[in-house]
Amino acid sequence: MGALVPLTPPGWVDAGRQLLAGLELAVREVNEGGGIGGRALELVVRDTAADPERAAAAVEELAGLGVAAVVGEYHSVVARAAAVRADAVGMPYLCSSAVLDALTEEPTQWVARLAPAQSHGWRTYADSLLGAGHSRIAVAIQPSVYWASGTRILRERFAAHGGSVVEIDVQGSTVEGVEGLCDVLVEEGATALLLLVGYPEPAAAIVRAVRGDRRLGEVLIGAPAGQPEFAGWAGELGGDGAGIPFLRYLPERLGPLGERVEKELRERLGEEPSFVAFEGWDSVTVLAEVLRSYGTDRAAIAAAWPRVEVEGTRGPIRFSRSPGIGVWQWVWAPVRVVDRDPADLTGRFRIVRGEGGGAR
Numbered sequence: 001m002g003a004l005v006p007l008t009p010p011g012w013v014d015a016g017r018q019l020l021a022g023l024e025l026a027v028r029e030v031n032e033g034g035g036i037g038g039r040a041l042e043l044v045v046r047d048t049a050a051d052p053e054r055a056a057a058a059v060e061e062l063a064g065l066g067v068a069a070v071v072g073e074y075h076s077v078v079a080r081a082a083a084v085r086a087d088a089v090g091m092p093y094l095c096s097s098a099v100l101d102a103l104t105e106e107p108t109q110w111v112a113r114l115a116p117a118q119s120h121g122w123r124t125y126a127d128s129l130l131g132a133g134h135s136r137i138a139v140a141i142q143p144s145v146y147w148a149s150g151t152r153i154l155r156e157r158f159a160a161h162g163g164s165v166v167e168i169d170v171q172g173s174t175v176e177g178v179e180g181l182c183d184v185l186v187e188e189g190a191t192a193l194l195l196l197v198g199y200p201e202p203a204a205a206i207v208r209a210v211r212g213d214r215r216l217g218e219v220l221i222g223a224p225a226g227q228p229e230f231a232g233w234a235g236e237l238g239g240d241g242a243g244i245p246f247l248r249y250l251p252e253r254l255g256p257l258g259e260r261v262e263k264e265l266r267e268r269l270g271e272e273p274s275f276v277a278f279e280g281w282d283s284v285t286v287l288a289e290v291l292r293s294y295g296t297d298r299a300a301i302a303a304a305w306p307r308v309e310v311e312g313t314r315g316p317i318r319f320s321r322s323p324g325i326g327v328w329q330w331v332w333a334p335v336r337v338v339d340r341d342p343a344d345l346t347g348r349f350r351i352v353r354g355e356g357g358g359a360r
Contacts, residue, residue: 002062002070003045011050014230015074015276021268022280030288052081059085068296071283076100076146083111092301096283104326112305112319112328121247121335125224126157128337128353135163138190140170147196178205182213192220199227204236211240229274234345242342245352249275251334258313282312
């Protein structure tokens with residue numbers, strides 16, 4: 001089984017480490033249970049470093065090495081390049097974590113996805129802001145298909161409710177430029193600023209600048225893409241990183257399987273596992289079930305996407321076609337808007353919006 005993971009910069013290394021931990025734990029458990037038809041499952045890992053061309057080349061290389069299928073990737077633009085190449089070479093690809101709706105331009109039988117589509121998650125996020133009384137928001141944005149797609153989703157949702165979205169381009173901003181962003185926020189009268197930018201910079205610099213500006217004491221900072229999910233966020237920003245809502249693909253409470261996997265992941269990582277680690281574990285578990293039931297022929301694997309049903313860490317997983325999405329899609333993983341609790345930055349997330357209430 002091939003695996004695409006961002007393990008070096010400019011890839012989001014924290015996410016890659018979590019994803020790989022989930023993948024490796026699931027492979028170990030598959031092999032402890034007898035493997036696939038008595039044969040050990042081997043994970044052939046390739047570092048994408050958030051480079052689309054590198055990911056596409058890796059898919060082609062893995063195809064030549066004879067892997068049965070490919071899993072993984074976190075960055076949406078990178079996953080899109082991998083999906084397009086997988087479709088071209090006839091490689092089954094189970095996308096673990098990337099959310100961009102259009103992973104492929106045309107419908108394909110070769111690609112399936114576990115993560116919720118961006119349109120689904122970001123509409124939930126927009127509804128959370130609207131429900132809290134925010135009708136005019138700003139987005140600090142860098143050029144990217146992913147960020148542009150997210151902005152379009154937000155703009156459509158806010159416009160439908162009489163709200164508006166102001167774009168602030170921060171490409172190439174220095175610290176002084178980021179601080180100038182605060183003036184724009186004051187002039188525009190935005191009550192919330194969303195970080196549609198890279199991490200750790202300029203995201204961390206923007207947070208510090210806004211938190212340090214007395215004029216913006218009531219402005220909410222948000223991060224729909226999930227930057228605050230990882231421990232490095234709290235380490236980088238401390239208290240400034242609390243109270244910043246983001247999308248998290250975990251239920252309010254895990255079931256017995258999820259709790260067991262969570263414990264194993266925590267021991268492996270030495271920290272709280274993120275939802276990305278669960279996505280990694282679920283990916284291998286789904287594909288292992290496909291291999292057991294339908295064999296290792298690539299065409300047979302691709303044909304099995306609509307027939308497979310597996311108990312994952314976050315609920316039963318099955319794939320179907322969803323309007324506007326050209327890949328087989330799990331509809332849907334749990335979606336919650338949460339933030340880090342100022343009283344416990346490293347271990348407690350407060351639920352802002354989701355299925356039910358409570359905290360985790």
